[in-house]
Amino acid sequence: EAQVTQNPRYLITVTGKKLTVTCSQNMNHEYMSWYRQDPGLGLRQIYYSMNVEVTDKGDVPEGYKVSRKEKRNFPLILESPSPNQTSLYFCASSRFSGGSHTDTQYFGPGTRLTVL
Amino acid sequence: RKEVEQDPGPFNVPEGATVAFNCTYSNSASQSFFWYRQDCRKEPKLLMSVYSSGNEDGRFTAQLNRASQYISLLIRDSKLSDSATYLCVVNKVEDTGRRALTFGSGTRLQVQP
16 A cells, blocks of 8 residues: 555654654655645745755754665654744655645645643 | 635535535746645645636536636535545646646645534
8 A cells, every 4th residue: 555654643852852753665766855835834845855965955844854775664753852942843755756746745634732 | 825725614514415615826927726635744645626617526526617717515415534634736837848837725624423
């Protein structure tokens, strides 16, 4: 089954304690992204990756890191989480076809993070 | 001004009703347009793409007006299972290759028996 998986699904942590949210896709997609979703703000892109070892900042990258060592995995790292990073996080993947209508984004199930 | 604006709702409609959602976008360089559906606390899923000529998928009809930078979604014969938040999504590909997907905040629909 084609899917994007994320772990953990729920996480409560404390300020400053480093954490990693994993993301994996089994569709051989080149393009992967991380988004955060906050009430009234919609989904905002944190980082994206166009292929292995190619990553770049999205709209709200401050406080986050990513890596893309393998095509299928795109972990999100919070080196020193703060309460303003409490949010719902989604990983997504797609074929990179230049923005055509067939270039559907597939989202993972989400990770609900609370930073105390 | 937000890049993609939607009426947040909620729209409370009875089963069988026809309901229309609107969305406006500010970036005229936008290339592709979509409606995604998001159930409570779940991931967004593609509902349909939006083509310039308008397109229909069963009970759902999407329209795009590039001149007015306006997108719409019409749902006919609403079902209880249509209750969800509908996200208007606009895409452009930047010179860097970044797929700049911009999401509206969503319009919540509640279909009542």
